[in-house]
Amino acid sequence: MSTTVKIGVIGAGSAQFSLGLVKDLCLTESLAGSQVCFMDINRERLEMIHKLAARYAAELGADLRLESTDDRKVALQESDFVINLAFVKGHHHSRAMRELTAKHGYYYGGVGLGSYYQLRLMLDVARDMEEVCPDAWLIQSGNPVFAGCTLMTRETGVKVCGLCHGHYGVYGIAQTIGIEDPERITWQAPGLNHNIWLTHFIYEAKDAYPLIDDWIRTKGEEYWRTHVATHGHDIQMSRGAVHQYRMYGLFPVGDTPRGRGWWYHTDIGTKKHWFGEPFGGPDTELVRPIFVANLEKRIAEMTRLANDPKASLVEAFGSTKTREQQVPIIDGLVNDNEGQFQVNVPNRGALEGLPDDVVVEVPAIVNKKGIQPLRVGSLPSKIMLECILPGWLRMERGLVAFENGDRSMLLWNALESHQTRSYDQAVAVLEDLLAMEGNREMNEHFKFPSNW
Amino acid sequence: MSTTVKIGVIGAGSAQFSLGLVKDLCLTESLAGSQVCFMDINRERLEMIHKLAARYAAELGADLRLESTDDRKVALQESDFVINLAFVKGHHHSRAMRELTAKHGYYYGGVGLGSYYQLRLMLDVARDMEEVCPDAWLIQSGNPVFAGCTLMTRETGVKVCGLCHGHYGVYGIAQTIGIEDPERITWQAPGLNHNIWLTHFIYEAKDAYPLIDDWIRTKGEEYWRTHVATHGHDIQMSRGAVHQYRMYGLFPVGDTPRGRGWWYHTDIGTKKHWFGEPFGGPDTELVRPIFVANLEKRIAEMTRLANDPKASLVEAFGSTKTREQQVPIIDGLVNDNEGQFQVNVPNRGALEGLPDDVVVEVPAIVNKKGIQPLRVGSLPSKIMLECILPGWLRMERGLVAFENGDRSMLLWNALESHQTRSYDQAVAVLEDLLAMEGNREMNEHFKFPSNW
Numbered sequence: 001m002s003t004t005v006k007i008g009v010i011g012a013g014s015a016q017f018s019l020g021l022v023k024d025l026c027l028t029e030s031l032a033g034s035q036v037c038f039m040d041i042n043r044e045r046l047e048m049i050h051k052l053a054a055r056y057a058a059e060l061g062a063d064l065r066l067e068s069t070d071d072r073k074v075a076l077q078e079s080d081f082v083i084n085l086a087f088v089k090g091h092h093h094s095r096a097m098r099e100l101t102a103k104h105g106y107y108y109g110g111v112g113l114g115s116y117y118q119l120r121l122m123l124d125v126a127r128d129m130e131e132v133c134p135d136a137w138l139i140q141s142g143n144p145v146f147a148g149c150t151l152m153t154r155e156t157g158v159k160v161c162g163l164c165h166g167h168y169g170v171y172g173i174a175q176t177i178g179i180e181d182p183e184r185i186t187w188q189a190p191g192l193n194h195n196i197w198l199t200h201f202i203y204e205a206k207d208a209y210p211l212i213d214d215w216i217r218t219k220g221e222e223y224w225r226t227h228v229a230t231h232g233h234d235i236q237m238s239r240g241a242v243h244q245y246r247m248y249g250l251f252p253v254g255d256t257p258r259g260r261g262w263w264y265h266t267d268i269g270t271k272k273h274w275f276g277e278p279f280g281g282p283d284t285e286l287v288r289p290i291f292v293a294n295l296e297k298r299i300a301e302m303t304r305l306a307n308d309p310k311a312s313l314v315e316a317f318g319s320t321k322t323r324e325q326q327v328p329i330i331d332g333l334v335n336d337n338e339g340q341f342q343v344n345v346p347n348r349g350a351l352e353g354l355p356d357d358v359v360v361e362v363p364a365i366v367n368k369k370g371i372q373p374l375r376v377g378s379l380p381s382k383i384m385l386e387c388i389l390p391g392w393l394r395m396e397r398g399l400v401a402f403e404n405g406d407r408s409m410l411l412w413n414a415l416e417s418h419q420t421r422s423y424d425q426a427v428a429v430l431e432d433l434l435a436m437e438g439n440r441e442m443n444e445h446f447k448f449p450s451n452w
Numbered sequence: 453m454s455t456t457v458k459i460g461v462i463g464a465g466s467a468q469f470s471l472g473l474v475k476d477l478c479l480t481e482s483l484a485g486s487q488v489c490f491m492d493i494n495r496e497r498l499e500m501i502h503k504l505a506a507r508y509a510a511e512l513g514a515d516l517r518l519e520s521t522d523d524r525k526v527a528l529q530e531s532d533f534v535i536n537l538a539f540v541k542g543h544h545h546s547r548a549m550r551e552l553t554a555k556h557g558y559y560y561g562g563v564g565l566g567s568y569y570q571l572r573l574m575l576d577v578a579r580d581m582e583e584v585c586p587d588a589w590l591i592q593s594g595n596p597v598f599a600g601c602t603l604m605t606r607e608t609g610v611k612v613c614g615l616c617h618g619h620y621g622v623y624g625i626a627q628t629i630g631i632e633d634p635e636r637i638t639w640q641a642p643g644l645n646h647n648i649w650l651t652h653f654i655y656e657a658k659d660a661y662p663l664i665d666d667w668i669r670t671k672g673e674e675y676w677r678t679h680v681a682t683h684g685h686d687i688q689m690s691r692g693a694v695h696q697y698r699m700y701g702l703f704p705v706g707d708t709p710r711g712r713g714w715w716y717h718t719d720i721g722t723k724k725h726w727f728g729e730p731f732g733g734p735d736t737e738l739v740r741p742i743f744v745a746n747l748e749k750r751i752a753e754m755t756r757l758a759n760d761p762k763a764s765l766v767e768a769f770g771s772t773k774t775r776e777q778q779v780p781i782i783d784g785l786v787n788d789n790e791g792q793f794q795v796n797v798p799n800r801g802a803l804e805g806l807p808d809d810v811v812v813e814v815p816a817i818v819n820k821k822g823i824q825p826l827r828v829g830s831l832p833s834k835i836m837l838e839c840i841l842p843g844w845l846r847m848e849r850g851l852v853a854f855e856n857g858d859r860s861m862l863l864w865n866a867l868e869s870h871q872t873r874s875y876d877q878a879v880a881v882l883e884d885l886l887a888m889e890g891n892r893e894m895n896e897h898f899k900f901p902s903n904w
Contacts, residue, residue, distance in 0.1 A: 213903065246904050247860050263867055263875040270874075382856075385849045386864055393845070397837045404834075408699050412838055415715055418870060422722075423715040451665065452698050 003334040004033040008075035008133075010125055011086030011142060012038035012068070013045040015052075015302050017324075019317055021083070022053040024327035026062035027319070030335045031327070035065040039075035040086075045299070046070065048306045056313040072125065076132040081330055083139045084125050088117040091292045093438050100436060104429040107267055108285055110419035111426075113410060113433055114398050115144045116442045119151055126152040126160070137333065139163060139326055145344050146193040147395045149359040151402075153346050161371055162344030162359060163325050164193050166254025170201070172236035173251065176223070177215040179203055189253045190351050190362045190376040193344050195391045197383055198251040199376070212251060216242055224276065232282035232291060233258075240264050240274030240281075248383050258282060260387070262418035332366035341366055345373055352378035358392060407446040410434075455786040456485040460527035460585075462577055463538030463594060464490035464520070465497040467504075467754050469776075471769055473535070474505040476779035478514035479771070482787045483779070487517040491527035492538075497751070498522065500758045508765040524577065528584040533782055535591045536577050540569040543744045545890050552888060556881040559719055560737055562871035563878075565862060565885055566850045567596045568894045571603055578604040578612070589785065591615060591778055597796050598645040599847045601811040603854075605798050613823055614796030614811060615777050616645050618706025622653070624688035625703065628675070629667040631655055641705040642803050642814045642828040645796050647843045649835055650703040651828070664703060668694055676728065684734035684743060685710075692716050692726030692733075700835050710734060712839070714870035784818035793818055797825055804830035810844060859898040862886075 007025075012018045018038060025031055036053070040046040050068040057064045069075055076082060101111050122140065129136055138160045140149050145162035152160045167189055174182035185208065188200040201208045215237075224239045235241060241257035243264075252260065258281060264274040271280030279287035305311045321327075331337045340363055347360045350373040354360060364373045379388060401409035407430075414426040434443040459477075464470045470490060477483055488505070492498045502520040509516045521527055528534060553563050574592065581588055590612045592601050597614035605612045619641055626634035637660065640652040653660045667689075676691045687693060693709035695716075704712065710733060716726040723732030731739035757763045773779075783789045792815055799812045802825040806812060816825040831840060853861035859882075866878040886895040 246901070247864060249901060249903070261867060263872070263878070266874065381848075381852050382858065382861065385845055385852060386861070389845050390842075393837055393841050396833075400833050400837060406834065409834065409838070412699060415713060420715075422718065426715070449698070449701060451701070 001335045001337075002030045002032060004035070005031065005080040005330060005334055006035040006037065006078050007330070008037045008039060008077075008079035008082045008136075010039050010072060010075060010082060010084040012049060013040035013042045014085045014087075015045070015049055015299055017085055017141070018049050019052060019056065019302075020322040020324055021326060022056055022064065022066075023317060023319070024321050024324060025064055026057050026060045027321050028327055028331055030331055030337060032063045033065075035067065037075045037079070038066070038068040039070065039072055040068075041070055043070055048303055051306045052302060052313060055309075056317060059312065059314045060319065072128055073132055076125075076128055076136070079129075079133045079136045080334070081137050081139060082125065082129055082133070083141055083326055084122065085142045086118075086121055086125075087142055088121050089438065091288075091295070095288070095292075096438070097433060097436065100432055101429055104425060104432065105421070106417070106419050106429065108265070109283060110265075111414050111417040111429055113430075113439070113442065114401060114413065115147060116402060116445065118142070118144060119148055119399075119402050120441075122148040122152055123155060126156040126158045129158045130156050134158070137161060137330075139329070140344070141326065144193075144398075146195075146359060146361075146391075147398050149193075149344050150346075150357070150395065151399055153359060154357055160345070160359075161329070162193060162361075163329075164255070164342075164344065164361070166194060166256065167196060167342040167361075168323065169236045169254035169256075170198065172234075173198070173201070173212065173253075174203070174208075176237040177211050177219075179208065179211065188363060188374075188376060189342075190360065191256070191379065191383075191388060192391050192395075193359075193361045194255040194259050195387055196253045196256055196361050197248070197379055197387075198253050199379065201251070209251075212245075227276055229276050229279055232279045232284070232287035235275045235281050238275045238281070243274065248387060249380050250383060266419075329366050329371070333368065333370070336368035338365065338367035340364070341371075343371060343373070345371060348373075350375055353384050354388070354392060358395075401446070405445045405447055407448045408452065410446055453787045453789075454482045454484060456487070457483065457532040457782060457786055458487040458489065458530050459782070460489045460491060460529075460531035460534045460588075462491050462524060462527060462534060462536040464501060465492035465494045466537045466539070467497070467501055467751055469537055469593070470501050471504060471508065471754075472774040472776055473778060474508055474516065474518070475769060475771070476773050476776060477516055478509050478512045479773050480779055480783055482783055482789060484515045485517075487519065489527040489531070490518070490520040491522065491524055492520075493522055495522050500755055503758045504754060504765060507761075508769060511764065511766045512771065525580055525584055528577075528580055528588070531581075531585045531588045532786070533589050533591060534577065534581055534585070535593055535778055536574065537594045538570075538573055538577075539594055540573050541890065543747070547740070547744075548890070549885060549888065552884055553881055556877060556884065557873070558869070558871050558881065559717075561735060562717075563866050563869040563881055565882075565891070565894065566853060566865065567599060568854060568897065570594070570596060571600055571851075571854050572893075574600040574604055575607060578608040578610045581610045582608050586610070589613060589782075591781065592796070593778065596645075596850075598647075598811060598813075598843075599850050601645075601796050602798075602809070602847065603851055605811060606809055612797070612811075613781070614645060614813075615781075616707070616794075616796065616813070618646060618708065619648060619794040619813075620775065621688045621706035621708075622650065625650070625653070625664065625705075626655070626660075628689040629663050629671075631660065631663065640815060640826075640828060641794075642812065643708070643831065643835075643840055644843050644847075645811075645813045646707040646711050647839055648705045648708055648813050649700070649831055649839075650705050651831065653703070661703075664697075679728055681728050681731055684731045684736070684739035687727045687733050690727045690733070695726065700839060701832050702835060718871075781818050781823070785820065785822070788820035790817065790819035792816070793823075795823055795825070797823060800825075802827055805836050806840070806844060810847075853898070857897045857899055859900045860904065862898055 046068045140162040149162040170187045171182045174185045186202045189196040189198045245251045275281030343364045344361045348356045350362045351360045362373045414430045420426045498520045592614040601614040622639045623634045626637045638654045641648040641650045697703045727733030777793050795816045796813045800808045802814045803812045814825045866882045872878045
């Protein structure tokens with residue numbers, strides 16, 4: 001079976017993702033003849049990506065119709081799928097905010113304002129979809145997946161599926177502990193986005209958790225002493241991740257270890273202790289500039305390729321599929337090429353102990369019938385009470401603050417930071433952040449309640 | 453209508469309460485002929501109280517049968533009501549624990565171990581009741597009411613009703629803001645024990661919240677500058693309580709302002725700022741010794757009275773009813789002398805957004821039909837997300853840690869203290885506390901999980 005679809009890509013200036021998407025489409029015959037409309041407000045970047053994508057498809061002889069626009073509604077028009085990648089404020093704004101918090105005594109991102117601009121944009125996209133392409137699927141591929149997907153599914157009738165890369169961490173576990181063929185493990189790691197826990201880890205039909213325990217006992221210390229991370233996210237088997245396994249009883253997967261306990265994150269020395277050399281995990285002053293510089297280098301390289309009509313793009317980008325889930329999910333939905341995926345969708349009983357209208361991250365079977373989450377049962381009460389339910393409340397507070405524009409809830413959030421030492425410090429950092437260049441709309445949106 | 457009942461009082465060495473109970477029984481004709489069995493492991497104190505109570509009843513010519521025992525099951529035998537007041541470890545142990553945490557850098561009670569001994573005793577009492585007097589009501593009058601009542605109602609079939617004094621704070625609000633006849637207000641303040649919020653505040657059939665707002669605007673600053681607390685708990689109209697009203701949107705009642713945000717409690721200067729001179733609230737190194745000394749002075753005075761057969765006890769203790777709810781509730785249940793009370797009972801829909809098997813503090817109509825909570829609807833989402841639901845999770849973590857004997861959950865709790873500055877500090881204070889004289893049983897109960 002083969003079907004043509006139209007895919008609108010919002011925030012298509014994310015070059016690596018957009019080129020990967022085109023690659024996956026080119027290599028998926030059952031979607032031949034499909035149309036992709038790239039949308040971004042950065043027209044220069046958009047043009048470059050459009051050019052590269054068209055040349056890449058031509059080199060492969062793939063049948064793909066490509067368009068680009070800076071008008072969101074044009075991208076949505078007649079779309080069957082919308083992929084939203086947009087990151088409104090960008091890495092430089094994040095850095096400026098971190099630098100300001102540092103002046104108030106906070107270490108790297110120890111306090112924040114929530115995700116006002118991201119949530120605003122997500123809701124705008126979903127509302128536009130309700131109007132322009134109400135039957136399309138929205139595949140949310142930018143953060144915050146958890147809060148954003150919950151907000152969009154509550155506030156609109158659009159079908160939303162959030163995707164993230166974190167769950168691939170499970171293959172990192174398998175590889176590090178010496179499982180010969182990591183691709184042959186079967187596993188399950190449900191939870192909330194960035195908060196998923198390895199409930200099942202099976203290799204050759206046997207529980208493979210004892211292999212993790214053996215590794216920790218016999219090889220852990222040496223690994224933590226000698227392993228040199230090649231990138232900031234290389235923390236899946238760090239001392240911190242293993243410590244969390246001990247604290248919480250199941251192994252934390254992907255971005256999960258990155259987001260637990262404040263005590264792993266107090267300063268660069270502590271971060272290195274828990275998350276390894278040389279970076280101390282993905283959220284440090286050492287690795288973040290490298291991460292952003294690499295992003296910029298990749299853009300520069302792509303720009304070079306776009307301007308060099310003789311360059312072979314197949315050589316530059318390869319011709320094997322990425323491991324992104326977007327295109328296989330689309331293929332499953334429209335062509336019944338069934339697969340199992342890790343998705344973020346409204347709970348509706350998939351994970352016990354959370355309300356139906358909260359978006360959970362769970363495995364799902366995807367085919368012509370739709371995206372059908374597996375009912376994964378329950379997580380251990382310790383994980384629910386120390387990780388999942390507190391994460392759920394934090395998300396709900398973010399949504400209530402966003403919807404009510406309640407500045408006192410931002411203040412409460414700043415106060416609850418374990419790096420905050422006094423009431424006055426929280427007030428000062430909050431007001432300074434809101435007064436920053438680039439936060440004007442947010443500053444106007446959030447007011448103190450009338451009794452203040 | 454008049455009925456005789458047997459009341460077993462566990463922890464009857466709490467002299468003030470036990471004498472108050474006898475006073476209320478003496479002054480409640482419809483319970484004439486009833487029997488009270490005082491139980492405590494402190495036989496000396498018990499004897500003194502028994503002696504005083506018998507003389508007090510005789511002076512009033514009341515028909516009351518009094519007994520005392522150090523055997524719990526004797527006290528429970530044939531009881532219709534059991535009142536549990538027991539405080540296992542006592543104030544001196546609490547002080548020793550605080551002094552130890554101070555050595556680890558914590559200010560007054562900034563980290564703790566939970567309520568192992570109290571929960572253990574409560575569960576033992578409830579289990580004994582199941583065996584000895586399964587139809588009796590358990591009136592839990594010692595802390596932790598919230599965790600203890602939830603535990604007992606989940607683990608046993610005993611009917612449990614928890615009582616606390618906090619809600620009387622509402623009359624303190626009325627009095628301070630100048631309402632002429634505070635007893636004529638009507639009000640509602642549901643929530644969880646020590647976490648109750650003034651949803652309704654009515655005087656002369658009108659919403660009286662504007663009177664609070666007026667007082668804050670016109671008299672607040674002067675009150676905070678000039679008011680001198682007569683006791684540590686005199687914080688109902690403190691700057692801190694009013695600040696919480698601003699933060700959360702409803703006025704916090706009784707013990708509620710005492711238990712919010714860490715930022716009110718970082719040191720004595722901060723406490724005085726928020727909770728007033730001269731004590732800075734009930735939980736400070738300034739007032740706690742006075743509180744304990746006063747308890748001991750009262751015991752000494754009672755001992756003196758007990759040893760002076762010529763002293764008039766009616767003169768010493770008065771002959772008006774206390775404002776305790778225990779006797780009126782008993783009178784309502786057995787004699788249909790209906791009343792409305794503030795009780796802690798399993799939720800079962802009384803307060804929206806919490807599970808049925810969580811004990812909530814709500815108003816209830818008490819009569820021959822039983823203790824029937826009013827369905828109070830919902831609290832504002834801000835209060836649910838910032839106060840009630842986090843409090844619920846904290847309680848549930850305490851119960852899971854208690855039931856599983858999971859030392860890692862005690863560690864997590866120590867880590868989550870906003871006074872904890874590092875992982876190592878939490879580990880050290882936890883191990884030192886558990887190794888303390890008097891904590892041996894607890895130290896043996898709590899083990900690290902097998903993967904530790």
